[in-house]
Amino acid sequence: MAGGHGHDSHGHAETATATPPIPEGAFLAPGNTEMTWVEKLYLPEIMKGLGNTFTHLFHKTFTVDYDGTQRDDPRKFHIPREGYRGEHYLKKDEAGHVKCVACFMCAAACPAECIHIEAEAVPADWQDRERYPKRFEIDLLRCIYCGMCEEACPVDAIALSTTYNVVADQREAKVYNREKLLHRGEELGISLTKHHYRPDGIPGHVPEKKAGGH
Amino acid sequence: MADEKKPDAAAPAPKPPEGAKPPEASKPAEPPKAPAGPPPAGGPPKPPADPVIKLPKAPDGMMTLRVNGTDHFINPKKYKTLIGALHDLGYDVPHFCYHPGLEPDGNCRMCYVNTIDVMSGKPMLGLQLARQPFERYPKPTISCKEPLNPRGMVIETESAAVLEARKWVMEFLLINHPLDCPVCDKAGECMLQNNSYDHGKADSRFQEAKNEKPPKDLYNPDQQHGIKLWTDRCITCTRCVRFLDEVSGTSELYVMNRGDRSEICIAPGHPVDNELQGNIVDICPVGALIDKDLMYTYRAWYFQRTPTVCPGCSTGCNIEAHALKQYVRRLVPRENTDVNNYWMCDRGRHDFHYINADQRVMQGRIKDEAWPVVSACEEAGKRLAEAAKAGPMGVAALASAWLTIEEMHVLKTLFNETLKSNSIGLIAQADWKEASFPKFKIEADRNPNRAGGKLIFGADAEEKARQIVADAHAGKLKVLYIASSMPHFEPSAELLEAIAKVPTVIVQDLQRGTLSQKAGIVLPGSSFAEKDGVFVNAAGRMQVLRRAIDPLGQGNDDLAVLQRVAKGAGAPEAVSKLLSAREVFRRMAEKYPGLAGQTHLTLGKKGLAPAQPAPAAGE
Numbered sequence: 093m094a095g096g097h098g099h100d101s102h103g104h105a106e107t108a109t110a111t112p113p114i115p116e117g118a119f120l121a122p123g124n125t126e127m128t129w130v131e132k133l134y135l136p137e138i139m140k141g142l143g144n145t146f147t148h149l150f151h152k153t154f155t156v157d158y159d160g161t162q163r164d165d166p167r168k169f170h171i172p173r174e175g176y177r178g179e180h181y182l183k184k185d186e187a188g189h190v191k192c193v194a195c196f197m198c199a200a201a202c203p204a205e206c207i208h209i210e211a212e213a214v215p216a217d218w219q220d221r222e223r224y225p226k227r228f229e230i231d232l233l234r235c236i237y238c239g240m241c242e243e244a245c246p247v248d249a250i251a252l253s254t255t256y257n258v259v260a261d262q263r264e265a266k267v268y269n270r271e272k273l274l275h276r277g278e279e280l281g282i283s284l285t286k287h288h289y290r291p292d293g294i295p296g297h298v299p300e301k302k303a304g305g306h
Numbered sequence: 307m308a309d310e311k312k313p314d315a316a317a318p319a320p321k322p323p324e325g326a327k328p329p330e331a332s333k334p335a336e337p338p339k340a341p342a343g344p345p346p347a348g349g350p351p352k353p354p355a356d357p358v359i360k361l362p363k364a365p366d367g368m369m370t371l372r373v374n375g376t377d378h379f380i381n382p383k384k385y386k387t388l389i390g391a392l393h394d395l396g397y398d399v400p401h402f403c404y405h406p407g408l409e410p411d412g413n414c415r416m417c418y419v420n421t422i423d424v425m426s427g428k429p430m431l432g433l434q435l436a437r438q439p440f441e442r443y444p445k446p447t448i449s450c451k452e453p454l455n456p457r458g459m460v461i462e463t464e465s466a467a468v469l470e471a472r473k474w475v476m477e478f479l480l481i482n483h484p485l486d487c488p489v490c491d492k493a494g495e496c497m498l499q500n501n502s503y504d505h506g507k508a509d510s511r512f513q514e515a516k517n518e519k520p521p522k523d524l525y526n527p528d529q530q531h532g533i534k535l536w537t538d539r540c541i542t543c544t545r546c547v548r549f550l551d552e553v554s555g556t557s558e559l560y561v562m563n564r565g566d567r568s569e570i571c572i573a574p575g576h577p578v579d580n581e582l583q584g585n586i587v588d589i590c591p592v593g594a595l596i597d598k599d600l601m602y603t604y605r606a607w608y609f610q611r612t613p614t615v616c617p618g619c620s621t622g623c624n625i626e627a628h629a630l631k632q633y634v635r636r637l638v639p640r641e642n643t644d645v646n647n648y649w650m651c652d653r654g655r656h657d658f659h660y661i662n663a664d665q666r667v668m669q670g671r672i673k674d675e676a677w678p679v680v681s682a683c684e685e686a687g688k689r690l691a692e693a694a695k696a697g698p699m700g701v702a703a704l705a706s707a708w709l710t711i712e713e714m715h716v717l718k719t720l721f722n723e724t725l726k727s728n729s730i731g732l733i734a735q736a737d738w739k740e741a742s743f744p745k746f747k748i749e750a751d752r753n754p755n756r757a758g759g760k761l762i763f764g765a766d767a768e769e770k771a772r773q774i775v776a777d778a779h780a781g782k783l784k785v786l787y788i789a790s791s792m793p794h795f796e797p798s799a800e801l802l803e804a805i806a807k808v809p810t811v812i813v814q815d816l817q818r819g820t821l822s823q824k825a826g827i828v829l830p831g832s833s834f835a836e837k838d839g840v841f842v843n844a845a846g847r848m849q850v851l852r853r854a855i856d857p858l859g860q861g862n863d864d865l866a867v868l869q870r871v872a873k874g875a876g877a878p879e880a881v882s883k884l885l886s887a888r889e890v891f892r893r894m895a896e897k898y899p900g901l902a903g904q905t906h907l908t909l910g911k912k913g914l915a916p917a918q919p920a921p922a923a924g925e
Contacts, residue, residue, distance in 0.1 A: 195488035196605045213602040223489055223602035246488045 172254040177237045179255045180230055181277035182270065183248065189218060190274060191249035194225040198241030198250055206234035207241060228270040233263060253280055358427035361458040370458040373397055382454040386410065388461070389417050389449040397463050400472060400501045402479070402591045403543035404450035406641075407648040408552055411450075414479070414543050416501065418446040418471045422460035429467070446471045469505070476506035482517045482566055483592070484538050492593030494606035498541065517566050524559075524578040525598070531656055532598050533578060533587055537569045540594035546570065546586035553649060554582040555744040570594070581741055581748065584655045588638050589648070599656070600636055612854035613640055613911050615841050617708060617834040618654030619738075620751040622843030624912065625650055627658075627835050627854035634661045634835050634854060642912050645847065651741070651748045660793040661833045665817045666858055671828040679830055679860040683867055686787075686812045686827050687874020693784040693810070694725035694875075700784040702729040702774045705763070707753035708792045709864060710839025710851060712890040714755075714762040716868045716881060717789055724877040731771025732759040733801075735792055749844060754834070758842035761900060778804035785810045787871075790821060791831030791864055797821050814867055829867050830859025837863040838887035840909065849913030850906050865890065 183191045194211035212226035242251050260266050361370040368379040371391060378395050385391045387410055392399045402414040421430045432445030446468055462468060487493045518538055525532025547559045558578045562571035587597045609628035616623040623646035628636045637658055639650035670682020693700040703721055705714055721727045740750040759767055777783055786808045793816055805811050805824045813825035822828045835854040842848050857863040865887055873882035888906045895901040
C-alpha cells in the first residue's frame, strides 16, 4: 500500500508535492506488536493511572450535590438560563383570584393533551369576568414542557418557571391541580407579577433584571 | 363554455370581468352604451340585440346557471333565491342573516356575488344616487334576495370585486364586535369566526371606542331553561327575530334603535318562553344568544357529534348528540327538510339528563342481589325457558315503544321460535300535550317507535298488551318479561297489580323506579344515545339511531342484553349471537317486505320515507 502510494506521487509530481511520502513502518498491521515482559506486567500503567486519579482528589470539584444544600453558591448550583421551560404555575390577579378565564386555549394548544380544565360560572362577587376554572390540572408526567400553553394564554395566566428539579415518589403528585399551581406561583414569589415573562425558578430567590437584557 | 361565441369584444372568452379591472373599465364606457343593458330597454320596440354571452339551452323546466364559468342546469322552482342554488351546487357563499329555513332578509350583505349581464357581458349596474347626474356603477348583488331568472343567469362568486366587497362587510360587522372569542361559548362553531378567517381582514382600521351594550336575560328567573343575550356580540342579523315571527309565531323579540345602536330587544315582562326557543341559540351566527344550561362550561370543539334521532316524540326529529367524555351534554337539531326542517322542540332538547343520571340501572339484580349483567341475563333466559317448557301460556313479554325495531325483532324471534309463545304486547308512554306552531308541531304521541312496534309485532300489539296484563291479573303467567327502557315511565296501577301476581317478573329498564322495584330480576336498559338501531316515526319513516356514548350497563346495550337472554334461554345462534344492530337489521331485511333491500347505510343520515303508506308486517 505504501509502495503504491509512492508510485502515484512519483507519477504526478507537480500536483502531489504537498503530501510527503509516508515513512516506512508508520502503519503497523494489527497483531504485529510484541509486548515486552515489563509491559506484560501492566504495573507501570496501573501506577500511572492511579497517579492521575489521586492528583484529581486534590483539585477543586465542579459537580453539585443534588440535595440542594449548595444552592446558595450560584457557581455551583445550576441556574437555568432565561427561557428555560420548567414547571408551570398559575398567576393571580390583584384581587387574589386566579387570572385564568377557562378559555381552554392552553388545553387546545397542548400537543401532549396534558391540561384538563373544567369551566364554571364565576362566584357572584367576581365582577370582572364570567367564567373561571373549577378544575385545572396539568399532568406533568405527560407534559413535554414545550411552552405552548404559555404562548396560547390570552390573559397571561399560565407560565412556565425555570424550576426543573422537583421530584415526586408518587405519580399522583406530579398531577398539579389548580391550588398547587397557584401555590407554586406564590412560592416562587412571582404569582402577582404581571408580565414577568421568564423568571428565575429558585424558591425565595428574587429575580434580578439584567440591564439591557431580554 | 365551449359552445359560446363572441363577436370580437374582449379577449377572455367566458368571463370578461373576472380580473381586477371591471370597475374602471366599465364605468366611463357605460352611460352612452346604456341601450345594451336591460334596465333602460323598455320604451320603443327595438330589434333584439345579440347577447354577448350565449348560454346553452337547459332541458325543459330547468334553467342554466353559469357560476364562475361552469354551466349548471338547475330547477328554478326548487330554490327560493340564488344563494340556495349556489349552496346546493357546492359554492361557498358566506352569509349570516340568510337561513334556509327562514325568509331571506338581506341585511348582513355578506352573500355578495357578481351578476353578469348577458347582453353586455359586464356586471349588472346599480345607480349611484349620491352624484347628481346619476351614474351607473357595477354593483354586486346579495344572493340571498336575488330571485332566480328562469331564462338563465351568469354569476361570479370569486371575482376580485366580490372578494373585496366581502372584506368590507366583514370589517363593518366586526367594528362593534367585542372579539372576546376566548371566553365566548360560541367559539369554534361561530359563523363570524369562520367567515372572518376565510373572508375578512386580519386587522381593523377602526380607532374609536366600541359601542358597548349590556347583556340581557331573555328569561324569567323562575324559568328552568332560558337564553342570555350578549347584545355587544350581536351583529343584528335578525335571525332570531324572524324565527320567532315565522316558525314559532310568538314574536317575543324585536329590533330597537337604528344603525350601530340597533339591538335585539324584549318587551319587559314578556320573556322568551315558547317551546321552540332553543332553536334561536342554534341559528344565532355569533355568540349573542347562549343557552344558560351549558353557559360558561363548554368549548364547542371538544364535543363528539353523533347524528342520531330524537326519542322525545313520534316525529323523530333528526338531531346531533354532543357528547364529551362519555357524557351527553346537549342535543341540537340537524337538517332534514322531510321531518323537522331545521328545528327541534325544547322538550326533546332538554330531555336527556336521565342518560347520565344517578338512578340508572348499571348492573343486573336478582332478588336484591347485584349480579353481573351477563350472568343475570343468562339466568333470566333460563327462567324463561323453564317456564315455557312447563306450559304453553306460561311466558309473555311486554315490549316498549322505545325499543328499536332490531331489539323488537330479537325479542319476537326469541319468544316465537324458542319459547313457542306468541304473547308479546306493546306498551307505551301516555300522550303528552300537543303543541302547534306556524311551522312546527309537537306530536301528542311521545313514543318514538310505536309505528315500528306495530310493524314488528302486528297492528294489534297494544290490544295484546292489554290481554297480557289481564292474563297476569288472572294468575295465568309464570314469567313476564318487560323490556321497557323508557325514561320517566310511570306504570299504570293495573300493570303494577298484574305484576304483583306473576311469580317471576323480569324487567329491563333504564332507571331504578317503580317498575324495577317490583321486579324479581332487573336487567340494565340503554337510552337512545347508547344504541344503534332504527326508529320508525309516526309517518312510517325509518331513521337510524347512532351510538353517541358507550352503553352504561357494563357495556351491554338493549340489543346485547336481549341477545344474552336469548342465549340463556337456549335460542339458536341466529338470535343469541352478539350481532350488531346493523347486522340484525340486514338479516331482518330479508324477512320483512317493508325493509327489503335496506341496510343502515342505505337509510343514511336522513332516513327513508315509506314507499307505500304502511309496510305490512312480515310473516
